[in-house]
Amino acid sequence: MIDQAPVLLVVVPLLAGICCLFLRGQLLPWIWAQITTLAVLGIAIHLLFRVLNEGAVTYAMGNWPQEWGISYKIDAINIFVVLIVAFIGCVTTCYARQSIASEIPRDRHHQFYSMWLLALVGLLGITVTNDVFNIYVLLEVSSLTIYTLVAMGKTRDKRALTAAIRYVIIGSVGASFILVGIGYLLMVTGTLNLEDMARAIAALPEPERNRTVVVAFAFLFVGLSVKMALWPVHMWLPNAYGAAPSAVSALIAATATKVGIYMAVRFLFTVFGPDFTFLSLSTTVGQFTFSCSGILLTCACLGVLVTGIQAMQQRELKWILAYSSVGQIGYMVIGLALVNHAGLTGGIVHLLNHALIKGGLFMAAGCVVFRLGSQRLEDLAGLSKRMPITAAAILVGGLGLIGFPLTAGFISKWYLVSGAFEAGLWPVAAVLLTGSLFALIYVWRVVEVMYFTAPPENAVKVREAPLSMLICTWILVGGSVVLGIFAQPTVALAGHAAKQALTGHAQILGLPPVTTVPDPAVQEEVVP
Amino acid sequence: MKEQLVLRVVAKCLIPPILIFGCYIITHGELSPGGGFQGGIVLASAFILHALIHGRATLHQAFPRNLWATIATIGALIFAGVGTYSLLRGGQFLDYGWIVPSHPAKGEPWGMTLVEYGVGLTVCSVMVLIYDMISEPAEDDPTVDEDSA
Amino acid sequence: MSLFATHANYWFAILIMMIGLYGIIAKRNLIKQAIALGIFQTGIFLFYVSMAVINGGTVPVWFLDEAGKKYAGPYDNPLPHCLMLTAIVVSVSVFAVAIAIIVNIKHAYGTIEEDEILNLEAEAAAGSEA
Numbered sequence: 001m002i003d004q005a006p007v008l009l010v011v012v013p014l015l016a017g018i019c020c021l022f023l024r025g026q027l028l029p030w031i032w033a034q035i036t037t038l039a040v041l042g043i044a045i046h047l048l049f050r051v052l053n054e055g056a057v058t059y060a061m062g063n064w065p066q067e068w069g070i071s072y073k074i075d076a077i078n079i080f081v082v083l084i085v086a087f088i089g090c091v092t093t094c095y096a097r098q099s100i101a102s103e104i105p106r107d108r109h110h111q112f113y114s115m116w117l118l119a120l121v122g123l124l125g126i127t128v129t130n131d132v133f134n135i136y137v138l139l140e141v142s143s144l145t146i147y148t149l150v151a152m153g154k155t156r157d158k159r160a161l162t163a164a165i166r167y168v169i170i171g172s173v174g175a176s177f178i179l180v181g182i183g184y185l186l187m188v189t190g191t192l193n194l195e196d197m198a199r200a201i202a203a204l205p206e207p208e209r210n211r212t213v214v215v216a217f218a219f220l221f222v223g224l225s226v227k228m229a230l231w232p233v234h235m236w237l238p239n240a241y242g243a244a245p246s247a248v249s250a251l252i253a254a255t256a257t258k259v260g261i262y263m264a265v266r267f268l269f270t271v272f273g274p275d276f277t278f279l280s281l282s283t284t285v286g287q288f289t290f291s292c293s294g295i296l297l298t299c300a301c302l303g304v305l306v307t308g309i310q311a312m313q314q315r316e317l318k319w320i321l322a323y324s325s326v327g328q329i330g331y332m333v334i335g336l337a338l339v340n341h342a343g344l345t346g347g348i349v350h351l352l353n354h355a356l357i358k359g360g361l362f363m364a365a366g367c368v369v370f371r372l373g374s375q376r377l378e379d380l381a382g383l384s385k386r387m388p389i390t391a392a393a394i395l396v397g398g399l400g401l402i403g404f405p406l407t408a409g410f411i412s413k414w415y416l417v418s419g420a421f422e423a424g425l426w427p428v429a430a431v432l433l434t435g436s437l438f439a440l441i442y443v444w445r446v447v448e449v450m451y452f453t454a455p456p457e458n459a460v461k462v463r464e465a466p467l468s469m470l471i472c473t474w475i476l477v478g479g480s481v482v483l484g485i486f487a488q489p490t491v492a493l494a495g496h497a498a499k500q501a502l503t504g505h506a507q508i509l510g511l512p513p514v515t516t517v518p519d520p521a522v523q524e525e526v527v528p
Numbered sequence: 529m530k531e532q533l534v535l536r537v538v539a540k541c542l543i544p545p546i547l548i549f550g551c552y553i554i555t556h557g558e559l560s561p562g563g564g565f566q567g568g569i570v571l572a573s574a575f576i577l578h579a580l581i582h583g584r585a586t587l588h589q590a591f592p593r594n595l596w597a598t599i600a601t602i603g604a605l606i607f608a609g610v611g612t613y614s615l616l617r618g619g620q621f622l623d624y625g626w627i628v629p630s631h632p633a634k635g636e637p638w639g640m641t642l643v644e645y646g647v648g649l650t651v652c653s654v655m656v657l658i659y660d661m662i663s664e665p666a667e668d669d670p671t672v673d674e675d676s677a
Numbered sequence: 678m679s680l681f682a683t684h685a686n687y688w689f690a691i692l693i694m695m696i697g698l699y700g701i702i703a704k705r706n707l708i709k710q711a712i713a714l715g716i717f718q719t720g721i722f723l724f725y726v727s728m729a730v731i732n733g734g735t736v737p738v739w740f741l742d743e744a745g746k747k748y749a750g751p752y753d754n755p756l757p758h759c760l761m762l763t764a765i766v767v768s769v770s771v772f773a774v775a776i777a778i779i780v781n782i783k784h785a786y787g788t789i790e791e792d793e794i795l796n797l798e799a800e801a802a803a804g805s806e807a
Contacts, residue, residue, distance in 0.1 A: 062622040136764075147774050159798060169714060179764060187728055559738075560738060662777075
């Protein structure tokens with residue numbers, strides 16, 4: 001009896017998303033979507049136990065052998081991201097019932113939930129597949145459905161349309177760059193399977209002098225940077241997150257860029273290998289040495305600083321959260337580029353922590369929009385008296401963004417700063433702490449308006465947001481606090497993922513394992 | 529464009545062969561250049577040619593818009609259904625060997641053709657839907673008369 | 678000179694890609710940007726398909742010789758062709774989504790020139806703050 005779980009992860013929401021087009025009305029598509037996301041979460045948890053017990057799980061599509069067909073492979077890095085996407089998908093679907101009912105016309109709900117489920121198909125598929133072209137196809141599936149979901153916010157906010165067309169153009173250019181990179185790699189290696197490609201690149205004499213491989217790397221680097229919203233090419237993100245329907249903002253802020261960062265980890269660490277990417281590939285122009293690590297760190301650090309300043313200037317809540325997201329993605333990329341176990345653990349655990357914090361914050365912003373109809377800061381005056389539970393959620397989420405102790409943000413920052421010190425990069429540690437300072441400023445702007453400003457006399461009389469939306473918001477925000485206190489499981493899982501990333505390439509090539517990577521089972525937990 | 533004699537007659541002669549050619553392309557996808565997407569586009573071009581000549585309203589006379597959307601969904605379900613059929617029989621997803629269990633090799637043409645037809649149906653109906661929605665005149669456009677072309 | 682002659686297909690593919698990229702960056706009309714995106718992706722299709730050609734290669738189909746036996750000569754690599762079929766479908770879908778959004782922009786803003794839309798948005802933002 002073959003375990004079909006890896007492919008069911010993708011096939012179940014695919015079938016459900018297609019069938020959802022037949023269901024009319026407002027409640028029925030939502031029930032269908034909720035059942036599907038619960039089933040997907042169950043399959044993801046089943047896969048987690050399989051990966052923890054057996055190591056990597058593989059699945060061959062159509063029963064073709066690996067070098068001829070498409071195979072799915074789930075190892076320690078994948079399962080982490082699969083769990084994030086499945087869990088966030090489930091909770092945001094529960095949140096979406098009331099939120100979408102108020103933002104999208106009734107006769108479009110079946111199309112909305114169909115696109116929702118197909119977006120999950122794309123995101124989950126990217127995460128589990130082992131075939132490079134399958135990554136591109138599922139990337140486009142997820143991107144197309146997310147473009148549509150963002151554009152559906154036009155009923156509430158006209159800017160969703162211009163945000164969507166900008167996202168379409170920039171996102172498609174990015175994905176096309178990835179396609180060109182895949183083409184060069186296909187020429188050089190003759191295979192589309194990730195592992196076989198890694199072996200073929202390593203078998204080349206001096207891959208860093210092979211112009212085809214270097215050009216492939218360059219195209220892939222730029223394309224992946226667009227998809228994960230690294231700083232100079234992030235321009236699609238602020239308007240797309242700010243103007244989309246609230247449930248869509250919560251879903252894509254917590255999953256789409258995380259899957260982009262996963263793709264970057266896969267290509268940089270598993271296909272090209274940490275030796276090629278971070279050691280061999282560097283050029284010296286005059287006195288400056290350009291290396292992949294240096295470029296990633298520069299872009300990420302500048303991203304943290306510049307978008308922090310931009311977030312301080314925004315006047316609308318979701319735009320503040322959107323610019324803050326670009327900064328937090330900068331943190332994750334810093335963790336990636338530090339290439340030591342602590343830094344990589346911090347970057348990978350921040351995938352989960354930021355997903356919870358930002359997902360919760362966008363849900364709270366959605367609660368505010370649901371009742372007040374506006375997200376401008378001046379309209380939030382005195383929210384602590386009018387909608388106390390929502391305001392508390394924004395406060396706790398904001399503390400997570402700053403990295404206050406006892407929240408999940410602190411855990412990730414701790415590991416990132418340790419990684420920066422371990423690599424001897426004091427400026428990076430300084431940037432991480434400055435980023436927290438900027439977060440303090442823009443979170444304080446919101447908290448001050450909510451808690452320390454009196455509501456105007458002609459303020460709209462509002463009740464608290466509906467119970468289902470509040471519960472979903474607090475599941476995520478409360479989860480970030482719980483994971484800040486009981487961080488051991490997630491940090492251990494992220495540590496396994498980091499070890500897999502650093503040693504996976506050597507494992508594929510059959511080389512002896514590197515002995516300098518600390519074994520997370522032996523390392524003591526550093527949680528205060 | 530209904531009044532143009534040459535256009536009308538040539539379209540009348542060409543549309544049936546185009547439809548047959550589209551099905552030919554879909555069916556021969558497994559052995560020679562062709563396949564679901566290409567054949568579906570050719571099928572759609574026949575419908576769009578008819579709509580160009582005789583007016584957009586004729587698209588709705590034969591098949592209402594809901595039916596096009598339903599055909600698209602059914603095509604996608606055929607594709608996913610063929611894959612899931614193998615899953616239910618105990619094989620991998622899209623493993624054609626389980627379609628005819630006694631002869632695994634015979635299942636492959638069946639599986640591929642069914643999948644191609646599913647894709648072809650979906651592509652044809654989606655293309656016709658796109659043409660239909662994009663050529664919709666704005667409500668306040670006085671120069672377009674819906675019934676004539 | 679020989680670098681151009683032996684690699685002519687790559688030169689042309691990159692040329693078409695750059696024309697498309699220029700259109701996306703420099704054109705103000707949204708439809709022209711969408712068309713330029715299509716041109717960019719067409720350059721990529723040409724790049725992949727030209728990669729599949731081998732010297733002395735023929736179509737990847739079975740032939741019958743005089744005795745009626747099947748044989749196949751050296752054939753071009755059919756894999757990039759299949760990959761590009763999928764990529765063409767993706768390109769058409771992206772174009773369709775872009776056109777749908779642009780039609781909605783026309784209804785909402787009354788124009789599809791990017792600078793005019795930015796002006797309208799800036800006015801709306803300034804108006805709501807006043």
